[in-house]
Amino acid sequence: MTIDHIPEPARHGQGEPFGPAWQGITLPRELLDRHGAKVLDPWAVGLDPGEARPDSTVYRADVLLVPGQLLAVREATDRIDEALSTVGLKLSAESVDRARDRDFGDRTVWLPAVLEIADGARDVMADAWPALRAVRRALADPSYAEPAAAALRSQLDQISLDHLFVGSATSGIGSLDLGGEPATSGHAVTEQPGTGGGPGYGRIPLTVVAGPPRRRTLEELGGPRITVVILDTGVATHPWFRPVTDPDAFLTVDPDGQQQIEDTHPAYAGRDIARLEGYEDLGQVPNPLIGTLNSHTGHGLMLAGIIAQTAPDARVLSYKVMHSDGVVPGEALHAALDRLLDLMDDGQPVDVLCCSFGGFSESGDAAMQSLFTKVNQLRARGVTVVNAAGNYATTRPFYLAALSETDVPGPPLAPMLGVAAKNPDGTVAIFSNDHPAVRWRAPGAMVVSTFPPAHRGAQNAPLSVGERAALDCDAVGPFCGWSGTSFAAPIVAGVIAAELTKTLGQVGVDPVERARTVIDTMINDKAARPEITPI
Known part of the structure; x- marks a missing residue:
């Protein structure tokens, strides 16, 4: 067994400036629903003049990741809610109360803040991506240029999507036709003996x-x-x-x-x-x-x-x-x-x-x-x-x-x-x-x-006769x-x-x-x- 170090990494042409939806982001609907998540589609989002088109990613649909110290300060949550109101949303009271009951010390601690429909809003979907854009758009307000607001601006600028990471590709690796899930996540059930599915990585x-x-x-x-x-x-x-x-x-x-x-x-x-x-x-x-x-x-x-x-x-x-x-x-x-x-x-x-x-x-x-x-x-x-x-x-x-x-x-x-x-x-x-x-x-x-x-x-x-049986790949x-x-x-x-x-x-x-x-x-x-x- 050897471990190799590459002094100068090989380059295989220009990488993708941003990835098509199929390139790594094809999680099944049931998996997204289980975690309250969605895939950000670069071609299905609004853009302001001069704004760069985002890449695809997976995030909790109605959650922002916010420094807990911000959620514990009323001025900060008021500013956030003011920005979110432009897209018909607000921070959930439970998320804010939980932060205010906690001692954070000197270290920045990130907490998930759930988004809710703002009072009086209609036909609004709680989506963290437009919510994040609303907060960032609000930071352009001239009032944040004042010295007293500089520290608050710095913290507000750290608000992000609540990204979901994955242990491996759970539904294939795009259009390479490697047999889907067995090539990546290794779920043996999808590659039973005799099926010929995938290149043998199950x-x-x-x-x-x-x-x-x-x-x-x-x-x-x-x-x-x-x-x-x-x-x-x-x-x-x-x-x-x-x-x-x-x-x-x-x-x-x-x-x-x-x-x-x-x-x-x-x-x-x-x-x-x-x-x-x-x-x-x-x-x-x-x-x-x-x-x-x-x-x-x-x-x-x-x-x-x-x-x-x-x-x-x-x-x-x-x-x-x-x-x-x-x-x-x-x-x-x-x-x-x-x-x-x-x-x-x-x-x-x-x-x-x-x-x-x-x-x-x-x-x-x-x-x-x-x-x-x-x-x-x-x-x-x-x-x-x-x-x-x-x-x-x-x-x-x-x-x-x-x-x-x-x-x-x-x-x-x-x-x-x-x-x-x-x-x-x-x-x-x-x-x-x-x-x-x-x-x-x-x-x-x-x-x-x-x-x-x-x-x-x-x-x-797949085959069982009395005490004899083929390999049961779902009982490892x-x-x-x-x-x-x-x-x-x-x-x-x-x-x-x-x-x-x-x-x-x-x-x-x-x-x-x-x-x-x-x-x-x-x-x-x-x-x-x-x-x-x-x-």
């Missing part, structure tokens, strides 16, 4: 006869374990892992932090949308009457098993921010990053952050600036961030990976990496995205790892082979953790410098391999 049950790699005790290690954080679908019971309550478990959770993520769910009145609950991967099915496994069931446990294979002496801290259908709400992601900053401020270690998800934005890097700023606060504390490149076979910027090589003014930060997927023969996987910021490649096709054995869907084996068992840049990223994260483990005896080393040195070592070695002892 989620497939496997038998693994080896046990987990040996993990040294804390006494043998001689120092604290390196902590790798994964933001994904949560944890599940598996024979490889001790209970998360074990004092020195490999796979761990943070119930208080998970509650903080739960509490950021949009404050809807009278209706609800899919909600993240607890830290466990519950294997929730998209349609209980059919009962087949959801597309990203077990995604997080796969990541944990990959890191266990490459860095068994580390520990994984798992936060559930992804639904089992692969959707990651923007507010949940912000809340998880806030929790990590709080932990580090309290002296708890975080060394590597692995993000096996991403998304597209409507206005390039600018739309992701608040998220990038939050990630950079972690990097300033020495956290190396590893991002999946995405599985859409596109050159469109896929965030956060597309920001991995972005220069940040000020003191040096810990590295941020974008990781593409390779096939077993070393070629780039056909589904893997390409972008100048994606400078790392790791195995990402049919990667073998841990899967929740308790999750069994309703899809029966303890292990499976799965494909995507989602699984290339934790390989890199695990190797980084293994290299960091070698530095545990060092004293007085700046964490940012230590992180940069590890990445430089991996680059100079040209190929990074886990330690292997032949038998």
